[in-house]
Amino acid sequence: MLTHMGKYLLLTVLISAFACAAAPAGENQPGQELSKPLQKPIYKVKPAPEATPETPAPVWKVKPRFDLDGLAQYNPLTWGAECFLPTAAPRQFEAGAEVWFGRIQGQIAKGGGFFLPGEQPSVVDFDDHLGMGKSGNVMWKAMAHYQVAPRWGIHYSFSPFTMEATGTSQNTFTFMGTTVVAGTPVRSRWDRYEHRAGLVFDVTRSPNSVTSLYADWMYIQDKVAIRQALGGLQNMVWDADKNLAVAGIELKKCLKNFRGNTLALNCKAGIAFLDDHNGYELEAGLSYILPIKQGRFGFLKGGYRYAQLTKDKNLELFKTKIDGAFVEAGFIF
Numbered sequence: 001m002l003t004h005m006g007k008y009l010l011l012t013v014l015i016s017a018f019a020c021a022a023a024p025a026g027e028n029q030p031g032q033e034l035s036k037p038l039q040k041p042i043y044k045v046k047p048a049p050e051a052t053p054e055t056p057a058p059v060w061k062v063k064p065r066f067d068l069d070g071l072a073q074y075n076p077l078t079w080g081a082e083c084f085l086p087t088a089a090p091r092q093f094e095a096g097a098e099v100w101f102g103r104i105q106g107q108i109a110k111g112g113g114f115f116l117p118g119e120q121p122s123v124v125d126f127d128d129h130l131g132m133g134k135s136g137n138v139m140w141k142a143m144a145h146y147q148v149a150p151r152w153g154i155h156y157s158f159s160p161f162t163m164e165a166t167g168t169s170q171n172t173f174t175f176m177g178t179t180v181v182a183g184t185p186v187r188s189r190w191d192r193y194e195h196r197a198g199l200v201f202d203v204t205r206s207p208n209s210v211t212s213l214y215a216d217w218m219y220i221q222d223k224v225a226i227r228q229a230l231g232g233l234q235n236m237v238w239d240a241d242k243n244l245a246v247a248g249i250e251l252k253k254c255l256k257n258f259r260g261n262t263l264a265l266n267c268k269a270g271i272a273f274l275d276d277h278n279g280y281e282l283e284a285g286l287s288y289i290l291p292i293k294q295g296r297f298g299f300l301k302g303g304y305r306y307a308q309l310t311k312d313k314n315l316e317l318f319k320t321k322i323d324g325a326f327v328e329a330g331f332i333f
Contacts, residue, residue, distance in 0.1 A: 084207045085254035085264055086289050086297050088147040088332050096330020100139040100305065102322040104132070104163065106190070108224060110176045110238050111315030121315055122173035129180075130188040130226065131167020139322075143330075145200070153200040155214075164189040166229050175226060176236045185229035193221040198246070209253040216246040218272065220309075222318060240318055242311070246272045248281070255286075262289040266301065272309060279309035285326070292331075301328040 088094045106126035126132040143157035166187045173180055180186060198216030205211075220242040227235040248270020256263045268283040285303015292298055306323040 082208075083254040083257050084262070085209060085252060086262055086291075086332065087205075087210055087252075088145065088153070089295070090147050090149055092147050092295075092332060094145040094147075094330060094332050096143055096299070096301075096328050098141040098143065098326055098328040100141065100322075100324060100326040102137050102139050102324040103135050104137050105134055105321040106132070107317060107319045108175075108238070109315065109317035121175060121177075123317060124173050124175050124226075126190070128171060129169050129173050130186060131165040131169075132163055132188065132190070133165065137161075137163060141194075151202040151205065153202075154198070155200060156197045157194075158196075159192075159194040161192040161194075162189070163192075176238065178236055180226075180228070187227055187229040189223075189225045191221070191223040195219045196246070200250075209251070212250045212252075214246075214248055214250060214270070216270075218242075218244045218246050220244070240311070240316075242277060243275050244272045244277055244279075244309075245274045246270050246281075252287075260291045263287075264289065266303065275311075276313045277309060277311045279307070281305070281307040289332075295333075297332040299328075299330055299332065301330075302326065 104126065107123050108126075109121045109123045111121040124130065127134055139159060139161045141157055141159035143155065145153055145155040147153045164187075166185065169180055169182055169184050169186050172182045196216050196218045198214055200212050200214045202210055202212050222240040222242070223237065224240075225235060225237045248268060250268045251266070253265045254262055255265055264287045266283070266285045266287055268281070270281045272279040272281070283303060283305045285301055285305075287299050287301040289297050289299045303326060304324070305326050306321075308319075308321045310319040311317065312319070
């Protein structure tokens with residue numbers, strides 16, 4: 001009896017073990033709970049091989065993000081092959097000095113005077129009557145620009161100039177009521193001081209070009225003194241102060257980058273008006289911008305400029321034309 005019961009017990013244990021083994025894997029039996037949470041799979045990544053002269057490590061180039069703050073805050077050596085134009089960022093200055101090799105043509109006329117107040121004045125030519133040469137004149141200018149906001153800036157420039165000559169008048173002329181006959185030795189001097197300040201607004205601004213509108217106030221002091229070189233004629237002096245408005249457009253465009261150095265095109269055109277004056281200015285040139293350190297640049301600029309200004313009212317005429325090459329050097333900081 002006990003023997004049969006042991007056989008039945010052994011058979012029951014074997015059947016139960018077989019049933020448990022045959023149950024599907026991953027399914028819980030009734031009343032059974034998970035003993036531990038599921039784990040995330042593990043992925044093995046093979047590390048990159050070390051760089052060798054035969055197999056150098058890959059180089060990842062990241063293009064910087066440019067916005068309206070200007071490019072002066074970025075390292076130009078990371079720009080790559082694309083053409084980017086360094087410009088002053090907000091709260092940065094651009095300052096420089098310029099030399100203009102101008103060819104000057106001038107004409108003046110002034111009525112009145114003590115001796116012959118009613119006599120009609122003559123148009124006095126700077127070259128023919130006063131002996132002032134048209135070429136070989138050098139004018140210099142100092143300028144500064146401050147970028148107030150991403151699109152707004154202010155600038156100021158100052159330009160003094162003196163031109164004097166001693167020559168023989170080729171024609172008879174009357175100036176400020178005094179007549180100077182042909183062949184008379186004449187000594188003349190022209191002093192000119194120009195102050196200019198205004199606002200600049202960037203209409204369009206991209207990483208490689210800037211198009212700006214400018215509106216300036218220009219104050220010019222012109223003083224012309226004429227007298228006979230050997231004495232005899234009184235010293236005729238005409239002071240003419242001018243308050244003018246100047247409005248125009250300026251374009252700067254990148255042409256080429258050379259490992260951080262930039263070649264750019266600069267064009268400018270404007271008109272002058274008010275105070276019985278009218279005139280215009282045209283300018284075209286190239287600039288070469290060199291990085292000094294992060295956010296700092298130096299630049300060289302050269303080109304050609306033409307400027308004309310005329311006042312013609314009643315018995316007064318003051319007309320000047322200046323054109324010629326110019327060179328400029330400065331910094332962005």
